Amino acid sequence: MSIGIAVFTALVAVVSRSEGVAQEIVEQPPSHHAARGYRNPDGGPGHGDAPIGVTLPFFARRVAASLSRTSVAAPARVANDGVFLRDNALGSVPTVTWVGHSTLLVQMGHVTFLTDPTWSRTASPVAIGPRRFVEPGLDFDTLPHVDFVVVSHNHYDHLDIATLRVLAERGTRVYVPLGNRALLESAGITDVVELDWWEQRDFDGVAIHCVPARHWSRRGLLDGDRALWSGWAVLAEDRRFYFAGDTGMFAGFDEIGSRLGPFDLAGIPIGAYEPSAMMQPSHLNPEEAVVALERLGAKRSIAVHFGTFDRSDEPLDEPPRRFLAASREVGRGADRDWVLAIGETRLW
Numbered sequence: 001m002s003i004g005i006a007v008f009t010a011l012v013a014v015v016s017r018s019e020g021v022a023q024e025i026v027e028q029p030p031s032h033h034a035a036r037g038y039r040n041p042d043g044g045p046g047h048g049d050a051p052i053g054v055t056l057p058f059f060a061r062r063v064a065a066s067l068s069r070t071s072v073a074a075p076a077r078v079a080n081d082g083v084f085l086r087d088n089a090l091g092s093v094p095t096v097t098w099v100g101h102s103t104l105l106v107q108m109g110h111v112t113f114l115t116d117p118t119w120s121r122t123a124s125p126v127a128i129g130p131r132r133f134v135e136p137g138l139d140f141d142t143l144p145h146v147d148f149v150v151v152s153h154n155h156y157d158h159l160d161i162a163t164l165r166v167l168a169e170r171g172t173r174v175y176v177p178l179g180n181r182a183l184l185e186s187a188g189i190t191d192v193v194e195l196d197w198w199e200q201r202d203f204d205g206v207a208i209h210c211v212p213a214r215h216w217s218r219r220g221l222l223d224g225d226r227a228l229w230s231g232w233a234v235l236a237e238d239r240r241f242y243f244a245g246d247t248g249m250f251a252g253f254d255e256i257g258s259r260l261g262p263f264d265l266a267g268i269p270i271g272a273y274e275p276s277a278m279m280q281p282s283h284l285n286p287e288e289a290v291v292a293l294e295r296l297g298a299k300r301s302i303a304v305h306f307g308t309f310d311r312s313d314e315p316l317d318e319p320p321r322r323f324l325a326a327s328r329e330v331g332r333g334a335d336r337d338w339v340l341a342i343g344e345t346r347l348w
Contacts, residue, residue, distance in 0.1 A: 032197065032212070037225040038179070040214050041252050045225060050278035058275060058313070062130070065310050073317035074133035075307040080343040082142030085112075089144035094239050096265060097345040099137045101308035102158055104243070104267050105146075109206045109236025114149040115243045115267060115304075116158040117167060123157035123309045130157070130309040133316065137343030140166065148173040148203055152245025153229035154180055154219045157309055161187045175201070175208055179227030183219065197230060209233040209260055211242075214250035215282045233260045239348075242266040242296060246305065248282045253295040262297030265348045270323045271306030274313035283312075286322035290330055293337065300348060302338045 032039050039045065080097065088095060091107035099105055101123075102116040119140055122131050146167055151159050151174060161184075164174060168189040176184065181194040193201055195210035202208070215229040233256065234241045242256070242263040257263070273285035283305075284292060293301050306319040320339040327337040338346065 030196070032228075034225070038217075038228045039225065040216075041212050041250055042214070044281075045216055050275075054275055054277045058278060061313065062311065065130075073315055075316075075320075075342050077134050077137060077342040078344050080138055080142075080345060082138055082144065085138075085345065086142070086144040094264075094348050095345050096267075096302055096348055097137060098302065098304065098340040098342055100132070100134060100342045101306075102152070102245070102267070102269065102304045103136070104302065104304065105138065105143070106234070106241060107144075108234070108239040108241060111147045111204055111206050111236075112144050113234065114146055114167070114172075115232070116152055116160075116245065117146075117149050117163045118157060118160040119163045119166075120160050123155075123160075123311070125156060130311050132308055133310065134308055134342050137341075145170070146172045148175060148208070150208065150232040150234070150243060151176045151180065152213065152231060152243070153177065153215055154183065154217050154227050155246070156219075157311065158246065159183075159219075161189075164189055173203070175210070175232070177210060177228035177230040179217075183227070195230075196228070205236070207233075207235040209235065211256050211260070212250075212252040213245050213247035214252070215246045215248065231256070233263070235260065239264050242298065244268050244284075244292070246272075246283060248280065249284060249288045249292065253292045257296040257298075262299060264299050266293060266296055266298035266301045267304050268293060268298075268301045269305030270303045271314070271319040272312040273319075279312060286319050287326040289323060290326040290332065290337070293332070294330065300336050300338065302340060302346075308342070 088107055089112055091110045091112055094108040097105040101118055103118050104115045106113055119136050165187055173191045175193045178194055178196050181192045184192045197212045200207055200209045211231045211233055213229050213231045216225055217227045217229050218224045231245045232243045240263045268289045269284055270286045270289045272283045273279045303323050307316050
């Protein structure tokens, strides 16, 4: 072999090895992928490290509240026969209806979809609770055809298998974050699309984006953070909608707003924030929710995740009062940040 050929062969080998290293770097999993599950955008768990002196009394209080149901300051429920929504099933007029908790029926871009649909009476694997204080704002049989649903994470008050099974039988597609499809398929729900953060799919001209959130997941005793959690952005030609799911405060609001906003309407959680030593890493309090809306570039919002299930220590009627006060303080007000009655529909 001549010296020239030898040098050329050596160079090719070096380049090939370098390209292989580069390829390996590109193919490294995203930073929120852990060895056995997922982590938050800042690298930490969402549930924090509250001491046992906080967590054990909290769970004792929640069991006692579930058995006694002494808290009755729940939101009002208005009658909604669903006629207008069924007539508007193709979403020609953008609407939003609060069904309760984190469940919104949204019509836009000629589609109808649900966020975290939950019609069950309890948000738990067992019948003792937490139980609903207010019935869903729409009876199941009054719903228009639902094209798809977005599910933010696998906690029982957000991923309700019984509800999803009925919707799937009616031809509804389900979008979930990574690691959740197997659970749905085990329940016979097969039209499931599983996405990672920043992945996107189209549905009849509407773009569905899975976006980061700061939370955690668990369905049983030994599967903590094995499935991903997320928010969702649904973008049509003339409307942009954001659904936060469950989340604590994090820098991702700025990135979501800059990449996919500004949003015409945002579903923002305002409840489940006490005790703060336990809840603060993974839930927004009402004042933080308003800050998040500003960072997202949300023109309007609808408050969710309060008043339906008694899942934390604050009174059921406190989150909306604090949310509206914080909204007024920054110059937004009730015209921009909505607190609806359960069952109420608004145009947007």
